[in-house]
Amino acid sequence: MQAEVPNARIPALAAFLAENRSKAHRVMHHLIGLQRPFLLQSDLQDALEQLCLDDDQIADTALARALLQAQEAAINASWVYLALRRRVAKWDYLRIHLETMDLNEVTVSEFLRFKEHLATGGNDDPFGLEIDLRPFYREQQTLSEEGSIGRGVEFLNRRLSSRLFDELGKGDQRLLGFLRMHSYRGHQLMLNDAISSVAELRNALRQAMIPLRRRPSHTPYAELSADLRGFGFEAGWGHDAARIRETMGLLLDILEAPSPQSLESFLSRVPMIFSIAIVSPHGWFGQSNVLGRPDTGGQVVYILDQVRALEREMHQRLAEQGIDIEPRVVVLTRLIPESEGTMCNERLEPIAGTRNAVILRVPFRNAAGEVLPHWVSRFRIWPYLEGYALDAERELLAELGGRPDLIIGNYSDGNLVASLLSQRLGVSQCNIAHALEKTKYLLSDLYWRDNEERYHFSAQFTADLIAINSADFVITSTYQEIAGTDDSVGQYESYTSFTMPGLYRVVSGVDVYDPKFNIVSPGADEDIYFPYTDGERRLIHLQDEIADLIYGGPREGESRGQLADHERPLLFTMARLDRIKNITGLVDWFGNSPELREQANLVVVGGHVDPGRSGDDEEREQIEAMHYLFDHHGLDGQVRWLGIHLEKPLAGELYRSIADRRGLFVQPALFEAFGLTVIEAMSCGLPVFATRYGGPLEIIEDGVSGFHIDPNHGEASATLIADFLRRCAEDGDQWLALSDGALARVEERYTWRRYAERMMTLSRVYGFWKYVSNLERTETTRYLEMFYGLQYRPLARSIAQ
Numbered sequence: 001m002q003a004e005v006p007n008a009r010i011p012a013l014a015a016f017l018a019e020n021r022s023k024a025h026r027v028m029h030h031l032i033g034l035q036r037p038f039l040l041q042s043d044l045q046d047a048l049e050q051l052c053l054d055d056d057q058i059a060d061t062a063l064a065r066a067l068l069q070a071q072e073a074a075i076n077a078s079w080v081y082l083a084l085r086r087r088v089a090k091w092d093y094l095r096i097h098l099e100t101m102d103l104n105e106v107t108v109s110e111f112l113r114f115k116e117h118l119a120t121g122g123n124d125d126p127f128g129l130e131i132d133l134r135p136f137y138r139e140q141q142t143l144s145e146e147g148s149i150g151r152g153v154e155f156l157n158r159r160l161s162s163r164l165f166d167e168l169g170k171g172d173q174r175l176l177g178f179l180r181m182h183s184y185r186g187h188q189l190m191l192n193d194a195i196s197s198v199a200e201l202r203n204a205l206r207q208a209m210i211p212l213r214r215r216p217s218h219t220p221y222a223e224l225s226a227d228l229r230g231f232g233f234e235a236g237w238g239h240d241a242a243r244i245r246e247t248m249g250l251l252l253d254i255l256e257a258p259s260p261q262s263l264e265s266f267l268s269r270v271p272m273i274f275s276i277a278i279v280s281p282h283g284w285f286g287q288s289n290v291l292g293r294p295d296t297g298g299q300v301v302y303i304l305d306q307v308r309a310l311e312r313e314m315h316q317r318l319a320e321q322g323i324d325i326e327p328r329v330v331v332l333t334r335l336i337p338e339s340e341g342t343m344c345n346e347r348l349e350p351i352a353g354t355r356n357a358v359i360l361r362v363p364f365r366n367a368a369g370e371v372l373p374h375w376v377s378r379f380r381i382w383p384y385l386e387g388y389a390l391d392a393e394r395e396l397l398a399e400l401g402g403r404p405d406l407i408i409g410n411y412s413d414g415n416l417v418a419s420l421l422s423q424r425l426g427v428s429q430c431n432i433a434h435a436l437e438k439t440k441y442l443l444s445d446l447y448w449r450d451n452e453e454r455y456h457f458s459a460q461f462t463a464d465l466i467a468i469n470s471a472d473f474v475i476t477s478t479y480q481e482i483a484g485t486d487d488s489v490g491q492y493e494s495y496t497s498f499t500m501p502g503l504y505r506v507v508s509g510v511d512v513y514d515p516k517f518n519i520v521s522p523g524a525d526e527d528i529y530f531p532y533t534d535g536e537r538r539l540i541h542l543q544d545e546i547a548d549l550i551y552g553g554p555r556e557g558e559s560r561g562q563l564a565d566h567e568r569p570l571l572f573t574m575a576r577l578d579r580i581k582n583i584t585g586l587v588d589w590f591g592n593s594p595e596l597r598e599q600a601n602l603v604v605v606g607g608h609v610d611p612g613r614s615g616d617d618e619e620r621e622q623i624e625a626m627h628y629l630f631d632h633h634g635l636d637g638q639v640r641w642l643g644i645h646l647e648k649p650l651a652g653e654l655y656r657s658i659a660d661r662r663g664l665f666v667q668p669a670l671f672e673a674f675g676l677t678v679i680e681a682m683s684c685g686l687p688v689f690a691t692r693y694g695g696p697l698e699i700i701e702d703g704v705s706g707f708h709i710d711p712n713h714g715e716a717s718a719t720l721i722a723d724f725l726r727r728c729a730e731d732g733d734q735w736l737a738l739s740d741g742a743l744a745r746v747e748e749r750y751t752w753r754r755y756a757e758r759m760m761t762l763s764r765v766y767g768f769w770k771y772v773s774n775l776e777r778t779e780t781t782r783y784l785e786m787f788y789g790l791q792y793r794p795l796a797r798s799i800a801q
């Protein structure tokens with residue numbers, strides 16, 4: 001790892017403060033005058049803007065530049081503490097004395113302590129627990145370039161291949177050991193006992209290649225197996241002579257001089273993954289009637305599509321390697337007896353569109369061991385997870401007839417259960433966050449106690465820290481999910497340092513330069529979300545139903561608003577009615593914008609129109625807010641709100657129908673971790689205006705494949721949309737260019753085919769890595785076990801069951 005270059009801004013800032021005391025004082029005085037102990041990035045920027053209006057020389061000072069770099073300020077009567085983010089995940093902490101203008105750099109621990117002091121009104125604990133995982137990060141194992149973040153597997157391939165090379169005999173020996181350990185239900189694969197040393201392996205490879213070269217390329221493995229076995233090779237090298245030759249050639253290359261490419265190609269062929277367990281305990285997990293419910297959103301769509309893609313890929317790889325085994329994928333979720341018309345009370349449900357993947361549901365039990373009948377919000381499930389993990393393990397082993405080869409966790413709860421299962425079963429663990437709650441709610445760590453009753457973030461953030469650090473690898477949908485952007489903190493990065501006063505302080509919780517992070521973006525089901533121009537595949541029989549949904553009259557308990565003018569283009573949005581999705585925000589912008597109201601109608605699909613049908617407090621609040629906005633702005637003739645769940649084929653056709661009418665999709669979330677609806681709309685060729693906070697910022701190239709909007713500036717967003725509609729009315733090519741841009745972007749980056757291919761390769765490379773470097777993680781595991789036992793368990797147990 002290269003030594004970090006010091007932040008050049010700091011000496012410049014010190015000099016400025018010393019030489020321009022009165023100017024500096026003016027800035028500081030303004031910040032103190034805001035009378036807030038904590039200022040976030042946007043507050044600091046607003047304050048600076050204000051100051052620059054009064055004095056245009058401030059903008060070009062070292063102090064202004066430092067404030068622009070600051071993500072946070074903590075202020076008391078004597079000091080301003082600043083957290084500067086020099087670049088992605090590289091932070092400096094400093095403090096400025098308000099009278100003397102002295103500047104000192106402080107450690108992250110000191111910075112967090114100061115925050116604790118302010119947040120608790122001086123009641124901070126000088127002996128509070130400090131969590132620091134830095135000593136466990138091996139220097140040589142971390143990336144150094146921010147551009148490499150999220151491409152961990154490439155780094156690992158390079159390291160692995162050079163390690164195999166450097167350590168010559170030792171590295172080869174490890175590879176040999178790895179190849180000898182593969183078997184399936186007692187059947188040895190790859191190598192048998194005839195080969196016990198690297199020299200024998202090389203020799204056997206050369207010997208086997210001679211007859212193999214003489215045989216026609218398409219000679220099936222069955223005709224070659226007896227000869228190969230004689231040399232020491234079992235099934236797994238390929239389904240025909242050509243493939244076997246290639247695989248053996250790759251191994252010979254590696255033994256000669258390993259390169260990252262040959263290592264990855266070789267490992268991607270090793271038959272290691274026959275069964276996968278995918279863990280998603282909390283929600284309504286099913287194939288129908290579950291979407292749009294609180295807690296059950298994109299994660300379910302993602303997992304079901306993922307299962308199909310992974311099973312296909314596993315099947316294909318096993319077939320190519322000449323192994324006649326049906327891969328298994330099991331989605332482990334919760335059995336909910338009071339299933340409200342869903343299949344969530346069924347123990348086993350086959351997954352449509354797969355050969356034999358299933359949903360396996362295991363119930364939660366209360367402290368008395370009784371099955372919990374009702375749904376429990378994802379924010380309150382922590383006390384059930386340990387018992388769930390044990391029950392699920394038993395059922396999983398019975399279902400698969402053995403342990404899985406990979407465990408994939410989903411969301412904070414699934415990742416924690418995946419950690420427990422992986423640890424107990426000795427299986428590789430992959431985490432997928434979908435959304436980390438920490439960055440969604442401002443100051444959710446510092447003021448954790450205020451949110452405890454409703455959200456129990458203390459347990460969730462603790463679980464996150466444990467799961468992230470125990471995972472063998474982490475899949476993210478975007479770069480920004482890991483490390484943010486130049487201006488914003490990444491979701492994982494936000495776990496690097498934070499404090500929950502009275503609980504513990506984290507000075508190093510996650511290292512986003514760790515090669516465990518990999519960006520593998522999901523796609524949208526291509527059978528459902530295809531371009532509006534694909535006439536042959538269009539579901540024409542749904543057109544009347546869609547026209548009725550959009551333009552029809554009232555639907556009892558399911559709709560509000562009836563569109564008066566049928567000629568206008570449609571703005572469409574669809575999401576769960578969470579506060580963070582900001583659908584009410586969009587309706588408000590629309591209501592407030594005469595330009596938008598003149599040019600377009602708005603169609604909203606989400607939630608329930610009748611608050612009595614919702615079992616979720618936050619959703620009910622949003623429903624009430626929607627009704628208020630309809631009344632307040634008089635929207636009934638211009639907004640159609642459908643509180644229904646659409647089956648996927650109907651939703652796909654709806655996106656396309658909106659595109660037929662030259663409409664737009666709007667995703668106005670205050671924060672969106674990734675945003676599957678954005679991908680779905682784009683896959684249908686529907687131009688998208690989506691939030692600049694979160695995944696859509698990366699998915700969409702502004703002005704090329706959609707537009708970014710700022711949900712905090714509704715008026716500006718409404719104007720942007722209205723301007724685009726006006727331009728499209730004058731020149732239809734503008735709409736077409738955006739639509740084509742969206743289609744091209746999705747095809748290039750967001751497909752399940754690419755996802756499955758990457759995922760299967762990653763699991764093998766990390767499996768190999770785990771095998772060759774297993775010992776090195778023991779210390780981390782022990783530390784995490786302690787953290788689990790002493791912090792997580794009491795927090796989880798304190799939540800009422």
Ligand code: UDP
Pocket residue numbers: 291292296297298299301574575576605606607644645646651674675676677678680
């Ligand atoms: N969805 C739906 N009906 C609804 C709301 C959402 O079918 O009423 C689907 C939508 O098509 C998408 C998923 O739910 O596939 C939402 O995923 P996204 O990533 O946009 O948001 P999340 O709900 O996961 O936060």
Ligand code: LCN
Pocket residue numbers: 297298299302434435477672673674675676677695
């Ligand atoms: C959860 C979210 O909040 C979305 O942004 C993602 O698209 C979804 O999960 C699937 O990963």
